[in-house]
Amino acid sequence: MLLSEDQEVQDTEALSEDEVDELLVEEVSIDGMCGVY
């Protein structure tokens, strides 16, 4: 997930909701591999 511009200037101590969530939960688009199926 791309970080928004806002997040680059925020206080480094307070992680954004996205960043914290990415540490624990991640969805990956993996409808197939190598494209066969």
Next chain:
Amino acid sequence: MPTDGMPLRERFTQGLDAPICLTWELTYACNLACVHCLSSSGRRDPMELTAAEARHIVDELADMKVFYVNIGGGEPMLRPDFFDLVGYAVDKKVGVKFSTNGTRLTAERARRLAKMDYVDVQVSIDGALASTNDSVRGEGSFAAARTAMDNLAAADFGQFKISVVVTRENVTQLDQFSAIAESYGAQLRLTRFRPSGRGVETWERLHPTAEQQRMLYHWLLERPDVLTGDSFFHLSALGAPLDGLNLCGAGRVVCLIDPVGDVYACPFVIDKEFLAGNVRGDGGFAAVWRQSDLFRSLREPQSAGACASCGSYDACQGGCMAAKFFTGLPLDGPDPECVFGHGEDALAARDAAAHPGAAVGHSKVDRHGTPIPVPTPVRFRTRALA
């Protein structure tokens, strides 16, 4: 920190406890003779896994908690135990996604599939018009595939997929493929043509040009609803990454179980170089997945080799192992379709003897033993045969 912070993509390259997109080719038998067939299918292998052996594999997959299996071939619906096996898998909570040419997907079978829990169907075409499609898949194959799609729609099967291998000849028909999919409420899948199986012979004349690949990349970026199964990750070096893991999952996230139980790193490398073992050995499939030498070595960090100095290596990871192997290129170097043209340079420089020849595999052969590459006419079977 709840985790050690390793990016997920990197974790995947180290391998998983069980595969995710496992492919299982049920049979080498096929009633078509597509010119690009990745598995050189046509003739059933006499040592094909028995129905009992196939069920045993399903038992193993269930024990390993494999979520679903991608079934193909050859033409999987030619297996006499096709429905028994699919039902068996689904009952054990192993989902089934299968790929078919549609010639055996009668109205009655479509209705039968519609009643089953967790079965996903994919019908293959390689042209939006019969002429384009049939030049690759054989006279009558387009009509047969469309009939199968009509049967699925009439049976209220729900959403199915239409799968297309992108070639020089059909890459101009992308919008039309989209329209066909939309007309059925189906999902469109585009997949990369690799020089594997019978593709060794046809790749040079049929693989999309560099210009066409750039066009395809931009088309895909605008259509996130089109599935690619991570097939075009080599194009991610062109800019924003395409959806997916953008890495080669062979031996790490995926592998192939072939009709005689051989386990290969992926469906595009059916060659002894990438053979990890056989499910008929002690320890079955689980032992091969977890302990084979080949898969262990694939799960080590791979060398970027000649690509190390390229700023885009992280995006494309050097591309597809199969594409390199079957064009005689070194695995630690550029993909033959490297978007910056480094692959073309490498192809020009390679030793012609390094190019693996086309193996007959299970292709149908004429009376001289020569593979029949030309697609043969096919008719849609409205009546199931024994």
Next chain:
Amino acid sequence: MSVTDERVEAPAADFDPDRAWRVHPQVALRDESFGALAYHYGTRRLLFLKSRALVDLVSALDRFENATAAIEALVPEGERAQYTRALARLAKSEVIDAH
């Protein structure tokens, strides 16, 4: 996505931690070295739970009266906000559902 201050953040609107939650009946969890994979057989979506602690929390949810109780029992105080958000994320993807 706007910047949020962790201290005053509210849970996602559709996640009520005072309800009883459980792993969705159509979801299979498979342990991996780094946590677990969660696959939803209905939506065909695959998610990664990237810490063992989260996996343990999710697996234990149905043993507690509600999610708040589970979090208080299993998650150190300083991490409760982020684990609550993780549960909200899982609820949004239907990996867990209220029952």
